[in-house]
Amino acid sequence: MARWEKIGCFGLTEPLVGSGASGGLTTTAKREGDTWIISGQKKWIGNSPWCDISIIWARDVADNQVKGFIVENKNTPGFSVEKIQNKIALKVVQNGLITMDNCRIPEENRLQGDKSFRDTARVLRMTRYLVAWEATGCAMGAYENALKYCQERLQFGRPIGSFQLVQDLLAKMLANITASQCMVVRTAQLQAEGKLSDAHAALAKAFTTAKCRETVAWARELLGGNGIAAEYNVGRFFADSEALYSYEGTYQMQNLIVGKAVTGLSAFL
Ligand SMILES: Cc1cc2nc3c(=O)[nH]c(=O)nc-3n(C[C@H](O)[C@H](O)[C@H](O)COP(=O)(O)OP(=O)(O)OC[C@H]3O[C@@H](n4cnc5c(N)ncnc54)[C@H](O)[C@@H]3O)c2cc1C
CATH class of the missing domain: 2.40.110.10 (Butyryl-CoA Dehydrogenase, subunit A, domain 2)
Structure with a gap:
């Protein structure tokens, strides 16, 4: 393999x-x-x-x-x-x-080094960390498509990107993406130093997928009706963000892992 x-x-x-x-x-x-x-x-x-x-x-x-x-x-x-x-x-x-x-x-x-679910979780740590990168890329793709659309699409005789309320959404999308990029770069540094914990990976996965979900929804909104048409691409990012949010452990599971790490108390049954 x-x-x-x-x-x-x-x-x-x-x-x-x-x-x-x-x-x-x-x-x-x-x-x-x-x-x-x-x-x-x-x-x-x-x-x-x-x-x-x-x-x-x-x-x-x-x-x-x-x-x-x-x-x-x-x-x-x-x-x-x-x-x-x-x-x-x-x-x-x-x-x-x-x-x-x-x-x-x-x-x-049989995987000889695998003794219990604790070892399975070591794989999940890596895959969750990778989903955080996927979510950051998904949000970037939606933003880039939406920005281009806002510069080209005319309403009231002007590009919709010139309207204040549209710029507000673009600024918020960029802030989400920048925060996610910072987080995944930091997790990559921790990974390279051998210090990435389950809680780090869970925190990055939960945060970036939640921000991705918010960002792609704003991108879809900015395309109006075309936001749900597959050929405009943003609809694909919008749909994909739902899977990213839930797979490799749902948002709630990630936060329970973080919650256990910060409190020392497990909320898992
Ligand atoms: C596109 C896609 C690809 C996938 N690929 C793989 C794969 O390759 N290999 C693999 O093994 N799995 C894969 N999965 C499965 C994925 O990891 C699971 O769907 C995910 O872990 C959630 O499990 P579930 O769907 O059974 O939801 P459930 O566990 O039934 O959860 C349903 C809801 O209940 C909530 N919930 C459950 N327990 C609690 C609790 N204690 N407290 C609060 N809320 C709770 C969840 O957060 C969620 O919102 C994939 C899933 C998708 C959609």
Whole structure:
């Protein structure tokens, strides 16, 4: 996978378990000698309809801990994927519903360094940090399209960008973007220094996706009716921001991680 010879996907979320994945996974792994029997479903898994390998997170029935397994999509009896249709956001990615019915996985395909959900969370720290960058880019794309539109679109015989109320929105969008850029640059510095914590990643993910959501809504507003037409591009950023806000852990989950870090008190059940 590191050489791009095989493409993978990350299978954690289930049809009935999303935010509560740390303690509530229903996909099970049962060891029989040197083989693991895995059964369950995974929902929303990006790339899964076409990729080579799935990293599947399952609860070991023996010790109740979450463990990671490398599952070959094509050569594993009992493994199937149904592509999720009619998404309104992130249409560039194919998401799937994975079903595993007594899939037999060799012990050598278990991620040996993964002992519990704590290790799974180390992956989530990185992916959340990356979503913060995605959200910043999404807001920038919407702003750039909206700014150009405001300079070209005439109403009352003048570019709409000359109206004070329009400039107010553009200024607020730019402030959101600048704050998000500062935050993601700082998280990149912490990452490079080996100091990025779960709370840092959660804070950046929550803040940038919330600001992105606000920014793309203002961009859509500035395009008037054309804001909902796909060919003007802003509608795409508007829809994508909804997925960014909720995936890799929802806004609320990120704030609970931050809340636990600052108070020392866990609000998770
Ligand atoms: C486009 C897309 C791509 C995705 N890709 C992947 C992928 O590749 N791999 C993968 O494993 N998953 C993936 N996901 C799943 C994603 O991570 C989950 O959708 C997300 O974590 C939320 O889980 P849920 O949808 O089950 O919502 P739920 O957990 O059911 O949450 C519903 C609402 O309840 C709120 N809520 C839940 N518990 C609490 C609480 N204790 N306090 C306050 N509010 C609470 C949530 O914040 C949310 O607003 C993807 C999702 C999408 C939409």
